[in-house]
Amino acid sequence: MVAPAVPEIIEDDDIFAAVDARTESLQNLRELGPPDLVYLVKQPKTNSTRQTGVYHHVTGIDASSSASLAAYVNTLTFSPLDKTHKVVSGIYCCYNAFSHLDMRVEVKIPGSLESYCIDERGDKRVATDALWLETFLCGVLRAYLYADDGSGDVVKKIVGVRRFNPVTNTEMEHKFLDAAERLFFMGRQLSSDPETQVPNTVSNHLTSGLLKYIHTTGRYTSGINLFEKLRTRDVEVSSLLARVLISSDEEVQAVRLMHDALQDVPMDYALLDCQAAFCLSKGEGEMALECAKRSVTAAPSEFSTWARLAEVYVSLEQWDLALLTLNSCPMFTYQDKDAPRMPPPSRVMLPILAESVLDEIDEGQPKQGEPHDFVHPSLRKLHAATYQGTFLKAYNLLTKIAAAIGWDQLLKIRSDVFVMEEEYRVERQHIPKPGHSQNASTVGLRDSESGDQTVNGNGAENGEESESKEGSTDQTNGNGEVSQTEETSIERPEQTMASEVVKSGNDDHDPSHSSYTQFKNKRLCERWLDNLFMVLYEDLRIYTIWRTEMAQSRQQAIDYKKTASEWEILGELAERLHHFEEAVEAYRHCLSIRFSPKAMRGLLKMYEQKNDTRGMLSALIRLIAWQYRWYSEFSPELLFLIRKLIEEEGAVKVRSIVQATNLPQPVLDLTHHYCQLCAMFRSSGSDG
Template identity: 80%
Template sequence: MVAPAVPEIYEEEDIYAAIDARTDSLQSLRELGPPDLIYLVKQPKANANRQIGVYHHAVGTDASSSASLAAYVNTLTYSPLDKTHKVVSGIYCCYNAFSHLDMRVEVKIPGSLESYCIDERGDKRVATDALWLETYLCGVLRAYSYADDGSGDAIRKIVGVRRFNPVTNTEMEHKFLDAAEKLFFLGRQLSSDPETQVPNTVSNHLTAGLLKYIETTGRYASGINLFEKLRTRDVEISSLLAKVLIMADEEVQAVRLMYDALQDVPMDYALLDCQASFCQSKGEGEMALECAKRAVTAAPSEFSTWARLAEVYVGLEQWDLALLTLNSCPMFTYQDKDTPRMPQPSRIMLPILGESMLDEIDEGQPRQGDPHDSIHPTLRKLHAAAYQGTFLKAYNLLTKIAASIGWDQLLKIRSEVFVMEEEYRVERQQVSAKPEQRSTSASSVAVNQDGSAAEPNGTGSGSESGQGSDEDNNTAETSPQVNGDNNKGKKSIERPELSMASEVVKSGNEDHDPSHASYMHFRNKRLCERWLDNLFMVLYEDLRVYTIWRTEMAQYRQQGTEYRKSATEWEILGELAERLHHFDAAIEAYQSCLSIRFSPKAMRGILKLYEQRNDTRGMLSALIRLIAWQYRWYSEFSPELLYTIRKLIEEEGAVKVRSIVQATNLPQPVLDLTHQYCQLCATFRSSGSDG
């Protein structure tokens, strides 16, 4: 594939400051580690006494030995952009997350090569073959973890990262899977995604990377072979094998495997979750419910099991139990990926690769020194856009419920299952001093509807019961009428009343009342967790802003005038509509954004629309532009874009896909970038790529 251009971040005064900053940050790393750091020392050809430092980051390079990293440094000795300087030395830094060491290769040009590693205290240690094996595997996993999904979010996060595909042929695949097999049972040392509380054998960054690779490339046979071998050493690997079998359309075999494995490990929550997911995909909600309940019993402190149970209740349209289950989800603080903390550079050079130049991408882009797009304050303050990890998944579930039944009905159900602040205070004034027997927690009702189960280990305590007040007493905010799908434009968005937070009751902020644990009216109600209460307020704000936007647009159309927003505002509105499951409105906003200037996020949204409509030409048109934009910002590899092309080839055939791409009226070098993705599918012998 065409190598991306090389970004250059300059340190003209303080040489090696970036290396020192990386060394200082080693003890704070908790995940897979930051991207590799490549640091070059240059000197002017006319003045041998002066030196400057230049660096960039990279993921996906071959880190299996000191020689392969030195070879990468050697490719940087000639720069077509800088003919007045020569490279005199280079250091390649690559983090080993298994042993918490920074592997470094120091190259003198011309001359010597030294490899060593730096531990968390900054001490130098010997680099062994075993450490290089660990480093290589971490490098591949980082390439998938730090890859961009096409929207540009990952690319914008860290400046100057070259992203390479770490596995470009079957020989490299064998090398990767062999390393993964040898180190598989050390995977829990690598931490896990933010939705998992405790990394384990089947849930960590290694298993996530393996599944991502198998799904992206369609190399199911290789994945099945790997997990079959590992399963002989630990039956828990069955859940991973089942997932790959389902991906490969070997569903009968997967079901048989899950059944057999559960005879050996009946309380393996990963297997039970896999069963629940499979039943959901087949529309068997009741069967999925039993599996999901059992998974919650097996792992009550994991977010994923509770989230799955809530999803199943949503699918069964049991909205009250879905809310109760959501309220029981254990929420974890989001742990972001490790990112480099570099000192302020002297200047940054971001060259453009000639092959990725496309007028429609470059036209309209803000130049250096141009004022930023104006963004209305209400659009800046939409907190849902910043959600990550467990809070993002919980919010998605809440929006799914709101999209299905409407905001007013959601508020009504909320008041029926949770103790509202006003009714709690009124009831406390009227309750008799006689204590009554403690009632069953409503959260356990969500898991076991006969009320016989013990309380789960979710967040928050079960609350006392009572008759919920209707939302009639809520203060309705005078906002424009709703044009959403469920509200039919007839009602205003009602501001949610505050619920009684469990934190307030448990912290003793209320006056002590020995009988408050058994109020008659609260027997079947729960105290709402503060975080869920906040989600309702955030959803209210999202709906309010969405309603105002749609109402204003309708008014402008009636008046025959143009509704104006900046490109960034249209992008935010598109995301807002997508969050609320109003896809037509999202597409409209994204198209308005693209009419002003190119935006990868907007184009990614348009791509989703074409996917829903099975529009092959539209999908390829979007893919060509997204791939070119990725190359523009030094990324030759996006797993999501490769996956989309692979599925297109599987459905339409490689010949048709290549023909449509070639027939597009765009510069040939840009089309060749997309052809390279198609060639990858041919190299991996993906279905449909042979004819």
């Protein structure tokens, strides 16, 4: 397949400014590092004194040696779009997140090649084979974890990034998994997903990348073999092995493994969480509840364990306990992926290859210099659209509850379990000093049968909050835990809540509910959760206005007009609130004005739900073409969907439907390329 076009970010005057900016940013990198930087120096063929610097970013290039990086630079020396200049030198920069070094290869054309690395202070070091092994693994992980999901959000973040598939055959897979095995127990050095507070052996960017690779390609046997070997060195790897076994439909083996491993490490929160998720997927909420409670006890400072417990309560329709558990979640500041910070360029050239030209994608798009779509201020300020990390997951749980029981019932339960402002004012007048306290997490974990009054695993000191407003806000640290002053003595809670008294959201709550009648038995709502309620209210308000206006327009037979950007935002809004049919309606309106990858991704989800193979392939062809148009030949999510279709329908049928589509052949070839990858990995269904 023809490689994507080469974007050019041009520096006319200050040559190498982008490379210098990358060097300066090395000391601030905390994650996997930015995409690779490729910097070329060009000069006119007729004038050897005038030089220009051009650069772009890239992921997915084999970074196992200086020769492989130099080979990529050499592919850029001939440009069909620029025949008046020649490339005289190039620098390839690739970040090694294990050793915090920037590996660099300088190529003189024609002539020499020099490889070295730059440390965080900007000093040169020797590039060894061990460093190249680390760099290669980091390159593959970035290609998977920094890839776009098809919606275009990642593509739009950084201008001019070429994205390639780092593992295109079984030989490359062996090389990748061998490197992962050798460096596996150094994985915690790479940091972790934003929902994980402390990276560990099984929760870090290396394990996330491995699981994503196995999930995308369906190479379960390779993953099982890898984790089986690693498990002999550390039993904690069992949770990763169990997840792969479940994905590969080896559920009996996975259950047996989890049982046996928990005999050795009974408080491994990753294993307990895996058990809870598995039980939940089978509709066994009560079994999942016990696992989730133990998982929280094992890791009370991790968000994921609390979120799982809240999810279990939602599935059991125990809405009050779900809210109390959500209130106890430790929230972390979102740490975004490392991104390049470059000086302003002189010019930017974003060429289009003929192979990716598709009229329906390009028609209606705003041209350079044209004003952007008008977006009503009320739609522009919807804060929920900007949530990421722990706040996004917490908001999703809150919207699930609201979708299940309605806003009014949600407010009623909220007032049952949390201290309302008016109550606080009245109570404060009567109680001059704080009384006994009780933490939401205690209620969430309380065993209904026993009188055990242990707290959430941090001990009584970390787990409890003062009843006074000052105690709940000023003493709360960034992780959602409560710090204790020397003067304040924290006592254990006096009373527990029996799970038998919790009613489902469909029942009327008794105003004389024994657990909530007195002020001292209510919890103080965390500020962040209070803010989520306000954001949810704003989402629901805008959604209600939109649906009311739409209904009125239909009654009066008037066109309801919005810009493409507004329809896209409304589609996202409806999707956030779990109104899927309305989201699809908005996305269709958006696509009727112009192509939007986000709207097309929304339609793709609908086709998935309806098992509409033709509809899915129609959307996939266009999404793959759009990705390629913006220099990305690889999206793990799109490859996964193609693979699943081939498993269900067979490669012959999938190829036939693609080929029968009335679109240009070069565009169809891009989708055929994804099918060929599945054949290369011998995915189920690709033989016939």
